Amino acid sequence: MNAAGHLQQYLTARRTAIDAALLAALPSPPTCPSALADAMRFSISAGGKRLRPILCLASAEAVGGDWRQAMPTTCAIEFIHTYSLIHDDLPAMDNDTMRRGQPTLHVVAGEAMAILAGDGLLTEAFALMAREPREGDASLAARKVRVIEIIAVGAGAAGMVGGQAIDLAFVTLDAKGMLPPPLDAEGLRAMHAKKTGALIRASASAGAVIGGGSIAQIAAIDRAAAEFGLAFQIIDDVLDVEGASADLGKTAGKDAAAGKPTYPALYGLDASKRMARECLDRAAAELGAVQLADSRLLEIGRWIVERTS
Amino acid sequence: MNAAGHLQQYLTARRTAIDAALLAALPSPPTCPSALADAMRFSISAGGKRLRPILCLASAEAVGGDWRQAMPTTCAIEFIHTYSLIHDDLPAMDNDTMRRGQPTLHVVAGEAMAILAGDGLLTEAFALMAREPREGDASLAARKVRVIEIIAVGAGAAGMVGGQAIDLAFVTLDAKGMLPPPLDAEGLRAMHAKKTGALIRASASAGAVIGGGSIAQIAAIDRAAAEFGLAFQIIDDVLDVEGASADLGKTAGKDAAAGKPTYPALYGLDASKRMARECLDRAAAELGAVQLADSRLLEIGRWIVERTS
Numbered sequence: 001m002n003a004a005g006h007l008q009q010y011l012t013a014r015r016t017a018i019d020a021a022l023l024a025a026l027p028s029p030p031t032c033p034s035a036l037a038d039a040m041r042f043s044i045s046a047g048g049k050r051l052r053p054i055l056c057l058a059s060a061e062a063v064g065g066d067w068r069q070a071m072p073t074t075c076a077i078e079f080i081h082t083y084s085l086i087h088d089d090l091p092a093m094d095n096d097t098m099r100r101g102q103p104t105l106h107v108v109a110g111e112a113m114a115i116l117a118g119d120g121l122l123t124e125a126f127a128l129m130a131r132e133p134r135e136g137d138a139s140l141a142a143r144k145v146r147v148i149e150i151i152a153v154g155a156g157a158a159g160m161v162g163g164q165a166i167d168l169a170f171v172t173l174d175a176k177g178m179l180p181p182p183l184d185a186e187g188l189r190a191m192h193a194k195k196t197g198a199l200i201r202a203s204a205s206a207g208a209v210i211g212g213g214s215i216a217q218i219a220a221i222d223r224a225a226a227e228f229g230l231a232f233q234i235i236d237d238v239l240d241v242e243g244a245s246a247d248l249g250k251t252a253g254k255d256a257a258a259g260k261p262t263y264p265a266l267y268g269l270d271a272s273k274r275m276a277r278e279c280l281d282r283a284a285a286e287l288g289a290v291q292l293a294d295s296r297l298l299e300i301g302r303w304i305v306e307r308t309s
Numbered sequence: 310m311n312a313a314g315h316l317q318q319y320l321t322a323r324r325t326a327i328d329a330a331l332l333a334a335l336p337s338p339p340t341c342p343s344a345l346a347d348a349m350r351f352s353i354s355a356g357g358k359r360l361r362p363i364l365c366l367a368s369a370e371a372v373g374g375d376w377r378q379a380m381p382t383t384c385a386i387e388f389i390h391t392y393s394l395i396h397d398d399l400p401a402m403d404n405d406t407m408r409r410g411q412p413t414l415h416v417v418a419g420e421a422m423a424i425l426a427g428d429g430l431l432t433e434a435f436a437l438m439a440r441e442p443r444e445g446d447a448s449l450a451a452r453k454v455r456v457i458e459i460i461a462v463g464a465g466a467a468g469m470v471g472g473q474a475i476d477l478a479f480v481t482l483d484a485k486g487m488l489p490p491p492l493d494a495e496g497l498r499a500m501h502a503k504k505t506g507a508l509i510r511a512s513a514s515a516g517a518v519i520g521g522g523s524i525a526q527i528a529a530i531d532r533a534a535a536e537f538g539l540a541f542q543i544i545d546d547v548l549d550v551e552g553a554s555a556d557l558g559k560t561a562g563k564d565a566a567a568g569k570p571t572y573p574a575l576y577g578l579d580a581s582k583r584m585a586r587e588c589l590d591r592a593a594a595e596l597g598a599v600q601l602a603d604s605r606l607l608e609i610g611r612w613i614v615e616r617t618s
Binding site: 110112118142145166169172 | 336340341342344345346349392393396399401402419420421422424425427428429431432433435436438439440450451453454455457458461462464465466467470471473474475477478481
């Protein structure tokens with residue numbers, strides 16, 4: 001079997017474990033009201049690539065850790081990613097009615113329940129990281145605190161939520177009814193570094209911390225994941241232009257139609273693809289500078305750049 | 310000076326410290342986009358009784374701890390309380406345009422920014438609890454993890470968000486266009502135990518944990534705070550009937566007008582007030598069963614029951 005085949009096997013195996021762990025980690029009745037539990041399960045079960053969870057597990061493994069110990073953190077990260085999609089899809093935000101090929105939660109369960117389900121997933125993520133794993137060496141509590149900080153910073157006002165706020169400013173009319181000037185190249189990169197990059201990066205760093213990585217390993221994985229995050233966003237923009245709606249599970253061309261700045265709009269399709277490959281090269285240099293247990297993180301990076309959906 | 314005078318002095322001193330710490334703990338530019346920072350500051354600065362923060366600090370002091378060490382947890386709790394008000398006020402939820410005598414955040418900054426500011430405050434709360442306090446004995450990391458779990462569980466699907474979901478069900482029409490039957494007495498108590506009680510309880514427990522309380526002290530403070538939470542809600546319902554809008558900073562009689570179940574509606578005003586005093590008696594019994602450094606928690610309970618706004 002070639003490398004791509006081995007990676008597919010790895011992704012399938014880990015996704016199966018992640019999906020099972022996610023369902024087990026979801027709050028359920030009687031402690032959680034059933035309508036809320038149903039709403040959270042609907043969005044968590046809607047699938048997706050599970051990119052962030054896989055990066056978290058693979059990072060724990062790359063530093064020689066046990067991926068099973070990283071599973072609670074992994075589930076917490078996907079809870080946070082899923083909450084961000086739920087809130088992002090709301091009528092007051094992007095007003096998306098389809099996501100991952102299914103109707104969005106506010107279409108199915110109403111806007112109020114979608115807000116609450118998002119709030120619930122975000123909060124449960126931190127309960128989960130504080131509670132599990134239960135067993136570990138004496139340094140476990142200190143590593144948990146560090147992971148919680150990494151994830152909260154990546155997901156918060158300096159990270160993902162901050163990126164959303166920047167994005168929002170570009171579709172918000174000012175007092176004179178005018179839109180602000182479009183983002184330039186540096187502004188676009190900075191927005192994406194927060195909006196999608198920060199949580200992707202935090203996922204990998206958190207996995208490396210839980211896996212017991214050295215300072216150098218954690219720093220290299222963190223920087224490589226920043227490159228993966230940028231590559232991911234560039235390819236997302238490329239697929240938004242090139243992809244069919246069926247493959248993406250959402251409406252293709254939507255960003256461009258909304259006048260949102262994208263990499264292809266700024267640089268063209270070919271240069272965008274080359275930029276994504278350059279991210280991969282820089283990530284390879286980062287990962288190559290430290291001793292890791294396997295080369296899977298880089299294979300995952302290649303998959304991010306070569307994906308078609 | 311009498312006991313009430315001393316308590317007022319204590320509340321004023323702690324509120325001043327809390328308000329300063331809250332402003333210092335808020336994310337700010339350049340790491341946080343300025344529109345998002347402004348939105349979060351607007352809601353945090355809108356004031357309020359700071360009941361949960363005060364309970365957290367007073368609980369740390371009651372077990373002989375230093376209230377300054379409990380301040381990051383205290384700020385995190387007020388961030389979470391404030392996010393819950395922002396989201397609760399949204400058009401899709403309670404659709405409130407006034408709060409604490411000021412226009413609500415979505416009126417001032419738009420619905421999308423209000424959703425994001427709430428998400429940001431909730432996430433920053435956990436970043437704060439993981440990051441601070443920085444200095445402490447060897448058990449600090451373990452206590453931080455425990456506090457984060459207590460707060461996340463109190464704020465999450467089994468606590469505050471769960472209570473909101475139950476509340477929501479009673480204003481949501483079913484497939485036949487009918488409202489569900491109104492809550493009975495037990496259902497009302499259970500909803501409030503989650504919706505307002507869980508975070509109030511978690512605030513006190515978390516303070517006792519950070520303050521280094523014994524298992525018995527933490528358990529007694531937790532149970533007493535559950536009584537305070539119930540008393541708080543009963544008095545809130547009473548004030549909604551009796552109070553003037555100016556004192557409450559919101560529209561009086563709104564709950565009753567919306568047909569929401571309330572204590573006065575179920576039991577009458579006099580019996581409701583008696584029930585609140587009975588909560589206080591039970592809290593006194595809990596707190597009297599353990600050795601505490603001072604009697605301030607009970608004075609705070611009395612203030613909760615006797616408040617007029």
